[in-house]
Amino acid sequence: MLNGHSDLSLVEEVGRRGNMRESCHLKKGPWTQAEDAILVKYVKKHGEGNWNAVQKHSGLSRCGKSCRLRWANHLRPDLKKGMFTPAEERRIVELHAKLGNKWAQMAAELPGRTDNEIKNFWNTRIKRLQRAGLPIYPPDVCLQVNFSQEESHNVASMPNQDSFSSNLLQSDAFEIPHVEFENLEFNQQYFSCSPELLNIPPNTIGSSHDYGHMFPMACSPKHLQESVSNFISMPNQLTDFVCQENYDDPCKASSPYDSDFSTNDQSSFGIPPGTDALIRSNFSPSEPLSGPMNVELPSYQYSDYQQDSWVNPSVSLPLVESVDSLILSPPMKRAKSDIFTPQNSGLLEEIVYESQKLKSSKDDYSHHSSTLMLDDVANFPQKGCELESEACCDSNSPAHSAASAFSEHTPGSGSSLDEPQFVESILGCNNKNETSNRMAISGLEFLRSGQFGHDIGCVRDKPVVTDVIAALLGEDTSSDY
């Protein structure tokens, strides 16, 4: 590319194109190939650093900062081009849960990736998830981070907590005591779906802003499906209880775009009337799950609708009937497929396949939609097995691979997944899924604390909550509403 060109000729070419030879007018905007060539040549000759010298020595009319950025983000030879792999995406989510908006640190752990790249990825991802009203962090990531922080908090004089957390995340080396669940009758799904809810300190429910990132609200039906896919694509993905509740109760939802939260029933989210802590709070999805708080945020993360959603999340989700994407990928169905692929392969095709399958049975499904969800809840292990079997039998199903992967992590399950084994695998009693195990423990503790009941009390009038509780307790309530 540089053949036949001296530095000077390149600069002249750049100058002609950009009309920027004047030293007082450093060029801005997109870099040209000629400029890139100059910079590359300069760095090869002089090495990185001393970026202000680039302008002086090469004649490139770019400020040092701009040169550095260009080199770091685009010209560095060790850069990895192309989209993030599922593994990288997963890692980004984990790192963000742990570090917050520490893009440079995150980039350091993702060889060949730049902080800018990661930042852009995260911001667009956040937008999607927020628009869809989905949690920013997959529950298992919440769990991993919470647990690692807990661990590091409990271990006195830990030399390096950060690296400790990092190691935990990387190695999954959780040391979780074995727990017997023989008396556990409630549906684990709900607690496993919302581990962070379960880890919320009792007195913070309904008033803490620290957990806002778990429940970003406001759905744009148009994007919900892809967002769901995005969300589900995370390995070990389970689903989110709170969002679930909203999806499940179209009756209580007013317009999803109703922004007048003064008219909304604040108590529906366990917030006593008059409590405006959530309204005032600096809800920050960019914060790590715990640990140091970042107060700086992209402006879009403070959107009005978000606040509305927080005051009354139930009104921020669209009517189920009005949202094709939700019909195609109904909440409980989504929950099921999530649950049945706890070792999710992360393949988008799997999600697409499930959506297509659901679409094909849409008419039949919608006929029963008012009761099916609750039935699913109550019978989830059984239906789960059915779905699992279906996926296993269908060798064309992308879920087949996921199911296989799941089976691999479920010793003794083989091709047929009987209920105890399945539940066991969900609960992680095989000691391979410590995450779920931990969720279940948290769930029990949460129930025992009485906090759950307390908060539910604020919304006990709502049939869906009653039903959810019933489902948690393993009762089959097929109340129609």
Place this chain on the structure above:
DNA sequence: AATAGAAACAACCGCAATTTC
């Protein structure tokens, strides 16, 4: 085919930390 909106990407800006003189 035209258009609007969203997503993806690239780059700039301001600030703070670090290094150099």
Place this chain on the structure above:
DNA sequence: CGAAATTGCGGTTGTTTCTAT
């Protein structure tokens, strides 16, 4: 030791590309 220069980081914005209508 302090000021200036440099570097690094995170937030934001502008542009291009893609997609749905």
